[in-house]
Amino acid sequence: MAVYKRTYKGYEGGLTPGWSRFLILPRYSYARLFQSKVLLMFLAVCAIYPIGATLFLYIAHNLSFLEALNIPAWRFVDINEKFFVYFCNFQSTMAFLLTAIVGPSLVSPDVTNNAMPLYLCRPFSRTEYVLGRMAVLMNLLAWITWIPGLILFCLQWNMGGWAWAKNHLWIASALFIGLFTWSVILSLIALAVSAWVRWKIAAGGLILGIFFAGAGFGAAINAVMRTHNGSMIDIAQMMSTAWGQLFHYDSGNGISAAQAWSALAVVSALSLWLLSKKVRAFEVVK
Amino acid sequence: MTVPGAASETRPVQSAPPPIEQSLVTFDNVSRFYGEVLGVNRVTLSIPPGITSLVGPNGSGKTTLMNLMTGLVRPTRGEIKVRGASTGDPERLFRIVGYSTQFDSFPKGLTGFEFVYSFLRLFGDSHADCEARAWKAIERVNLVEPARRKVAGYSKGMRQRIKLAQAIAHDPEVLVLDEPLNGLDPLVRAETIALFREFAAAGKHVIMSTHILHEVDMISDQVILLANGYVVAEGEISGVRSEISDHPIQVQVRCDRPSAMAARVFESDHVVEVKLHVDGGGLLIKTRDADRFYRMLNHIALEGIAIESVTPADDNVNSVYEYLIGGEEATR
Amino acid sequence: MESVIELSGLGVRFGSRDILKDLRVSLSGRSIGLLGPNGAGKSTLIQALLGFCPLSSGTASIFGNDIRRQQKTIRATVGYMPENDSFIANLTAVSFIRMMAELSGLPKDAALERAHEALFYVGLGEARYRTLGTYSLGMKQLAKLAQAIVHGPKLLILDEPTNGLDPPARIRMIKLIGEMRHSGNMRIVLCSHLLRDVEETCEEVLIMKQGRIVHYSNLEEERKANKRFVELETRGDAEGFADAMTALGCECASAGFGRFKMVCPEGFDLKEIYRHAAMKELQLRRLNYRRDTLEDIFLKAMES
Numbered sequence: 001m002a003v004y005k006r007t008y009k010g011y012e013g014g015l016t017p018g019w020s021r022f023l024i025l026p027r028y029s030y031a032r033l034f035q036s037k038v039l040l041m042f043l044a045v046c047a048i049y050p051i052g053a054t055l056f057l058y059i060a061h062n063l064s065f066l067e068a069l070n071i072p073a074w075r076f077v078d079i080n081e082k083f084f085v086y087f088c089n090f091q092s093t094m095a096f097l098l099t100a101i102v103g104p105s106l107v108s109p110d111v112t113n114n115a116m117p118l119y120l121c122r123p124f125s126r127t128e129y130v131l132g133r134m135a136v137l138m139n140l141l142a143w144i145t146w147i148p149g150l151i152l153f154c155l156q157w158n159m160g161g162w163a164w165a166k167n168h169l170w171i172a173s174a175l176f177i178g179l180f181t182w183s184v185i186l187s188l189i190a191l192a193v194s195a196w197v198r199w200k201i202a203a204g205g206l207i208l209g210i211f212f213a214g215a216g217f218g219a220a221i222n223a224v225m226r227t228h229n230g231s232m233i234d235i236a237q238m239m240s241t242a243w244g245q246l247f248h249y250d251s252g253n254g255i256s257a258a259q260a261w262s263a264l265a266v267v268s269a270l271s272l273w274l275l276s277k278k279v280r281a282f283e284v285v286k
Numbered sequence: 287m288t289v290p291g292a293a294s295e296t297r298p299v300q301s302a303p304p305p306i307e308q309s310l311v312t313f314d315n316v317s318r319f320y321g322e323v324l325g326v327n328r329v330t331l332s333i334p335p336g337i338t339s340l341v342g343p344n345g346s347g348k349t350t351l352m353n354l355m356t357g358l359v360r361p362t363r364g365e366i367k368v369r370g371a372s373t374g375d376p377e378r379l380f381r382i383v384g385y386s387t388q389f390d391s392f393p394k395g396l397t398g399f400e401f402v403y404s405f406l407r408l409f410g411d412s413h414a415d416c417e418a419r420a421w422k423a424i425e426r427v428n429l430v431e432p433a434r435r436k437v438a439g440y441s442k443g444m445r446q447r448i449k450l451a452q453a454i455a456h457d458p459e460v461l462v463l464d465e466p467l468n469g470l471d472p473l474v475r476a477e478t479i480a481l482f483r484e485f486a487a488a489g490k491h492v493i494m495s496t497h498i499l500h501e502v503d504m505i506s507d508q509v510i511l512l513a514n515g516y517v518v519a520e521g522e523i524s525g526v527r528s529e530i531s532d533h534p535i536q537v538q539v540r541c542d543r544p545s546a547m548a549a550r551v552f553e554s555d556h557v558v559e560v561k562l563h564v565d566g567g568g569l570l571i572k573t574r575d576a577d578r579f580y581r582m583l584n585h586i587a588l589e590g591i592a593i594e595s596v597t598p599a600d601d602n603v604n605s606v607y608e609y610l611i612g613g614e615e616a617t618r
Numbered sequence: 619m620e621s622v623i624e625l626s627g628l629g630v631r632f633g634s635r636d637i638l639k640d641l642r643v644s645l646s647g648r649s650i651g652l653l654g655p656n657g658a659g660k661s662t663l664i665q666a667l668l669g670f671c672p673l674s675s676g677t678a679s680i681f682g683n684d685i686r687r688q689q690k691t692i693r694a695t696v697g698y699m700p701e702n703d704s705f706i707a708n709l710t711a712v713s714f715i716r717m718m719a720e721l722s723g724l725p726k727d728a729a730l731e732r733a734h735e736a737l738f739y740v741g742l743g744e745a746r747y748r749t750l751g752t753y754s755l756g757m758k759q760l761a762k763l764a765q766a767i768v769h770g771p772k773l774l775i776l777d778e779p780t781n782g783l784d785p786p787a788r789i790r791m792i793k794l795i796g797e798m799r800h801s802g803n804m805r806i807v808l809c810s811h812l813l814r815d816v817e818e819t820c821e822e823v824l825i826m827k828q829g830r831i832v833h834y835s836n837l838e839e840e841r842k843a844n845k846r847f848v849e850l851e852t853r854g855d856a857e858g859f860a861d862a863m864t865a866l867g868c869e870c871a872s873a874g875f876g877r878f879k880m881v882c883p884e885g886f887d888l889k890e891i892y893r894h895a896a897m898k899e900l901q902l903r904r905l906n907y908r909r910d911t912l913e914d915i916f917l918k919a920m921e922s
Contacts, residue, residue, distance in 0.1 A: 008739060010803040011732060011770025015723035018690070024720045028713065114704045118765060121668050121698035122721045123690040281670040343784045344755060443656040468782065471655040471811050472916050497784050500814055580853065580901035587892035594888070595906035607785055 021124060025132030026139060029106075033136075039101060043144070046094045050148035053087055054155060061159040079156055079164075081171050081247050087149055088175065088243060092182050095141050096211065096236075102140060103190025104203035106133050111278050112198050120281040129279055130191065130272075137187040146179035174246035182239055185264060188271035189235075195278035211235055228254030238263045308370045309335055311355055311460060311491055316364030318350055324515045325350035329364070331510065331520060333493065336486045339502040340495040341607060342512035348495040349388065351512070352462050355493070356385040368460055369491075381409070384458035386449040388465045388495075390442075398433035398440070398448045399424060405452050423455035424448075428477060442469035450478065460491040467496060479505050502603040509603055513611045527601050528576065533609050534558050535576045536599035539583075540568035542592040550586055554578065570599060620681075621646045622773060622805045623667065627676025630659075630666050637662045639829045640676065647822035647836070649799045649806040653813070653916060654826035660809050661701070663826070664775055668698060680773060694723060697771030699762045701778040701809075707751035711737055711761055714750055715768050722769035729768075736764040740794060756787035763794065767804075774798065775807045780815050788815075795819045813912045823912065825919040833919035841909050850878040850891070851904035862894050879908075 033039055060079060110116055119129055153172045157165040190207055197203040214234045221230030231237040231253045238260045244250055245257035311333040318325035326347040340348045353359040354366055357373040357380070371378045392401060402423055406416040424433045427447040432440065437448060446469055453461055461482075467475055479501075482492045486507065496502060502509055503523060511519040511526070519526045527535070540563075541547055548560045548569055556575035563569060573579040587593050599605075623645040630638040638659045652660050665671050667678060669689040678685045680692045706714055712733050719729035719736075737746040740760040745753070750761060759779065766774055779795070780788045796819055798804050810816050816823060817837070825833035852859065856876050863870035869881040888905070895902050 006739065008767065008798045008801040008804070009735075009770070010772075011724065011728070013728050014725065015694075016720070016725055018723070021721060021723065024717060028709075028717050031713070032708065109706055109708065113707055114700075114702050115706050116704075117670075117698065117700045118704050118718060119721060120670065121693060121696065121700075122718070122769075123694045123723060124721045281668070282665055341785075343786065441656045469811065471658075472653070472813055472913065473655050473920060475811070476917075497782070497788065498812060498814075499785050576903075577853075577901065580903060581899065583902065584892050584896035584900075587889055588896055592889070593892070593905070596902060597904055597906055601903075604785070612786075 018123065022128040022132035022135065025129070026136045029133075029136045033102060033105075042098060042101060043140075046091070046098065046144040047148075049087070049090050049094070050144075050152065053083075053152055056083075057152065057155050057159065079160065080168070081174075081249070084149065084153070084171055084175055085243070085247050085249070087152065088145075088178055088247075089240075091145050091148070092179065092239070095145050095179075095182060095186060098140060098144065099137065099186040099190045100204045100207045102137055103186075103207050104194050104197070104200040106136060107191055107194040107275075107278065108198050108200070108203065111195055116279060117281045126276070126279050130275060133191055134184075134187045137190060138183050141183040141186065142180075145183060146176050149175045149179060171247070174243075178239075178243045178246045181242065181264065185235065185239070185267060188268050188275075192271035192274040195275050231255050232259065232263050235264075235267060238267075307367065309489070310367075311369065311493070312367045313354075314365045314367075316354060316361045316366055318354060318359060319362050325359075326354070326512075327515045329517050331517060333491065333510075334508070335489050335491050336507035337482055337492045337494070337505055339506040339509045339603075340493065340512060341497075341499065341502060341509060341603060342518075343611065346512040346611075347515040348512055349464055350515075351510075352385070352464055352493070352495065355460075356383050356462050358385070381456065382459045383462060384453035384456065384460070385462045386446075386453040386464065386466055388468075390445050390449075392437045392445070395436065395438070397436055398429060398444075398451075401437055401448060402433075402452045402455050406455050409456060419455055419457075420451075423451040426454065426481060427451045428474075443471055443474055446470055447474065447478070450481075454485075458490075461485060461493065463492070463494040465496060466494050467498065467501070499604040499607060500602070509606075511607065511610055518610045519606065523603055523606065524601055526606050530606065530609050531574075533600070533605075534572040534574050535579075535601065536605075537571045537573065537579065538568065538595075538597045538599045539571060540594040540596075542594070544569040547586065547591050550589075550591070551579075551582070554582060568594075622650070623678065623680055623807070624682075625676070625678045628663075628666065628678045629673065629675035630662055630671055631674035632671075636674070637829055638666065641678075641831055642676075643824065643831055643834050645807075645822065645824065645834075647805075647820070648802075649795075649808065649820045649822070651816035651820035651823040651837075651912075652807055652809040652826070653816060653823055653912075655920070657828075658826040659829040660826055661777065664698075664777060664807075664809065667775070668693065668696065694769075695772045697766035697769065697774045699766040699774070699776045699779055701781065703758060705750040705753075705758055705761060708749055710749050711742060711746045711753075711764070714761070715764050718765040719768040724769055732768050732770070733764075736768040737761075739767070740764045741790060756783050759783060759787070759791065763791070767798070771804065773805045773807065775809075777809045778811065779808065780810065780812060792818050813916060817912045823915065825916060827920060832922055833915065835915070837912065837915075840915055841911070844909070845907050846882055846884075847908035848880040848882055848888070848891075849904065849906055849908050850880065850902060852876040852878070852895075853901040853903050855898055855900060859894070859898070859900065863891070866890050866894075 057079065110119070120126065150172060153175060189210060193203050193206050193210070197206055215236060218230040218232070218234035218237060222228060232255065237253050237255070241251045241253060241255050241257060241260035242264065313329045313331040316329045317327050329351070340351060342348055350359065354361055355368055355373065357376055360373070366373045368379060369382055371382060373379055396404070399420060403416055403420040406420055424430055427450050429444065429447050429451060432444055433448070437445065440448065446466060450463070450466060453463065467478060470478060482505065485492050508520065508522050509526065510517060519529070539547065544562050544566065548562060551557045551560060551571055556578050557571060557573045559572040561570040571579070583596065621644045625641040625643050628638055628641040629636065641663070652663070654660050662671065666673060667680060667685055669685055669692065673686065681695060683691045685692060709717070715736055716729045716733040719732050720726060724732060734746065737743055740763050742757060742760050742764065745757060750758065753761060763779065776795070780791050783791060792815060795806060795808065799806055799819065806819070808816060808820055820837060822836050823833070824831060853876060860870045860872055860878065863880060867883045868886065871879050873879055891902065891905070894900070
């Protein structure tokens with residue numbers, strides 16, 4: 001007979017590669033997030049437009065089917081950048097709402113419960129922490145924005161043939177860059193808000209507020225000062241101006257694309273700075 | 287001293303004539319419930335002046351007891367008198383009681399001095415008077431220099447001390463302190479304990495809760511043990527210990543011939559167990575009669591066994607706590 | 619003995635205030651107590667060792683790894699239990715500890731095994747599927763300890779581990795620390811205001827004051843008994859005891875409540891005390907040579 005005394009034992013096994021560890025955070029976050037019915041329902045709603053767009057594509061390439069139904073086919077002829085701009089506009093709004101739902105619970109539990117030292121005393125840096133938390137949202141946003149966008153593009157490529165693809169390949173990169181940038185901006189703002197505002201509902205409200213208030217004040221400044229520079233605090237306007245450059249159209253808010261891109265860069269930098277104030281192992285007491 | 291249950295027959299009748307009652311804090315069959323939640327139940331106590339430690343697990347009713355004697359919480363049943371003043375008479379009570387709670391809650395933006403001063407003003411005394419008394423209290427807790435700074439920037443130990451200053455500022459006769467030593471470094475701890483002793487020596491009450499049992503042994507005149515809202519024991523520590531008759535008293539003896547000593551002590555019927563130390567330099571003796579044992583020890587020493595040291599192993603609050611309340615599971 | 623922590627001129631400055639000044643020492647004990655009054659810089663030292671705050675001068679190393687350049691290596695070998703409440707309220711204990719283990723680099727399955735093991739080890743086995751938000755103060759402390767040991771660190775840093783614990787929980791924590799020390803594969807640094815905790819768990823003490831080291835020693839060696847000083851506690855008629863002892867050539871002072879402190883002459887036989895006690899029917903409830911307690915060591919260090 002053997003007697004095993006339960007004592008403390010060290011760990012001798014292998015370790016995971018360091019670069020992959022930031023992905024641990026999203027895994028644990030999803031386990032918790034997907035318990036929420038609201039989120040699941042919202043994600044289902046987000047799929048409606050891409051499914052509709054797929055049907056549209058299919059029908060546009062099968063006009064004989066329409067003729068069989070006696071529907072005039074002239075409205076469906078051209079699939080060009082406009083089709084994708086509509087897609088971007090709609091899905092980016094959904095992305096924005098999703099951010100307001102998921103964003104508030106990203107960083108605030110760790111700050112409220114003082115868990116930061118526990119993460120950072122491990123071989124896990126502040127950058128990795130931010131990357132990990134960002135990945136939670138970026139991944140979700142990808143599945144409702146640029147991934148379905150590129151799938152649509154590929155479908156169109158498949159059905160429209162090489163000639164169409166050759167002429168419209170720039171749309172794919174515009175689609176990806178445009179929506180990816182939007183996801184980054186949304187994620188950073190959500191993280192910064194979540195790091196500073198503890199109460200979830202307030203944080204969600206604030207995320208919405210940053211965009212709506214920005215739009216409101218921007219419009220007010222434009223009206224009073226008779227300029228276009230007010231739009232610089234309207235993040236959605238900035239984004240659509242940037243998209244205008246990517247998709248070769250004029251957004252019509254009188255701001256140059258360079259201004260828009262730099263304003264977006266400033267917003268990101270500001271969010272990162274706010275985050276860095278909270279994502280640290282200890283509070284500096286003066 | 288009494289241990290309810292263990293010695294209920296021999297419990298002294300508390301026929302307190304008025305002048306003595308003026309110097310006691312008494313609980314007469316006091317219960318307090320929060321809805322269905324039990325705070326304390328059927329507590330009857332009479333606490334003499336001096337340092338009294340309240341000891342018990344978290345949630346055993348220590349804070350409730352303190353809230354009751356400072357009038358912050360009214361008893362569901364029973365009556366409490368603090369040096370003759372009923373807790374239903376706040377005007378009188380607040381003048382004789384000083385209370386420092388366990389929680390760090392301070393009005394925003396106040397300096398340490400303003401915190402103590404504004405509390406004193408509540409009594410309606412003049413500005414000059416309050417200022418002088420506030421500084422006096424701050425001096426006593428050794429916080430003069432930081433008192434001009436905002437409380438928000440204080441360390442845990444400084445917050446504890448400014449709360450103490452507030453509690454003693456109006457010169458109360460009864461100090462009630464909830465974990466006053468928690469977070470204090472060894473130096474400040476010693477200073478604060480000295481301050482308590484000063485109060486006790488002046489015939490005042492210092493009633494404090496603590497988790498650090500070995501300190502209770504050294505500083506308090508009497509101890510009150512609480513568990514699940516009931517008073518499990520009260521009185522002087524050694525008195526409480528000798529009431530617990532179902533646990534024999536343990537004594538560590540270091541001597542040159544432990545086996546010879548073991549054989550010798552086993553001749554007496556009050557010695558129930560002897561354990562030799564593994565290093566061969568001493569033994570642990572359990573006896574049912576401490577008085578007879580120690581008298582016997584004198585003679586053993588003279589019979590030629592060289593005794594190097596004698597230490598009671600369980601005549602302390604730690605043991606009393608373990609015997610009466612027990613080492614409860616951490617996963618409660 | 620292998621050095622655990624080596625400080626070489628370590629300095630830390632916040633703004634214009636020097637928090638740590640030119641610390642130099644090589645710590646090698648299995649368990650090291652870190653002591654000092656509030657504001658002495660104990661917490662800052664721990665944070666500097668973990669790489670949380672920038673150094674203004676010098677450096678330090680843990681198991682030979684430089685804290686400036688090999689932060690990741692160090693953090694992989696260190697377990698840290700912070701002073702304040704730290705946890706994630708809406709996770710169960712198991713997933714919290716498991717996540718922490720994974721962040722330290724353990725693969726998923728190993729992390730799960732060790733999370734359960736660590737929780738059983740600290741005594742939270744029964745409660746390991748509950749969310750941390752429902753834990754009592756003592757349980758949260760234990761969960762904090764579990765996250766600090768789950769990845770099998772070589773050095774465990776504990777900041778005030780017994781703060782706020784009630785007596786059974788405190789005894790349990792002290793017992794666990796002692797066991798881990800004896801397991802032999804972990805070094806421990808313990809920071810506490812309770813000298814008794816340090817006395818019960820540590821081999822060595824490092825005492826700090828105003829950002830400097832004022833004392834570093836092996837406790838066992840410091841605590842050598844002094845055979846000339848005797849402490850006594852009596853019960854019964856102690857009247858005339860002091861006089862009788864003085865007559866025997868001792869200096870004897872009463873400390874009240876039947877307690878006495880004596881300074882005995884060279885070669886004094888304790889039997890003489892018993893002779894007097896037997897004659898007077900006096901009970902000697904306590905008799906021992908005075909040892910330097912950690913409190914004495916601490917107070918001496920503070921005066922320097």
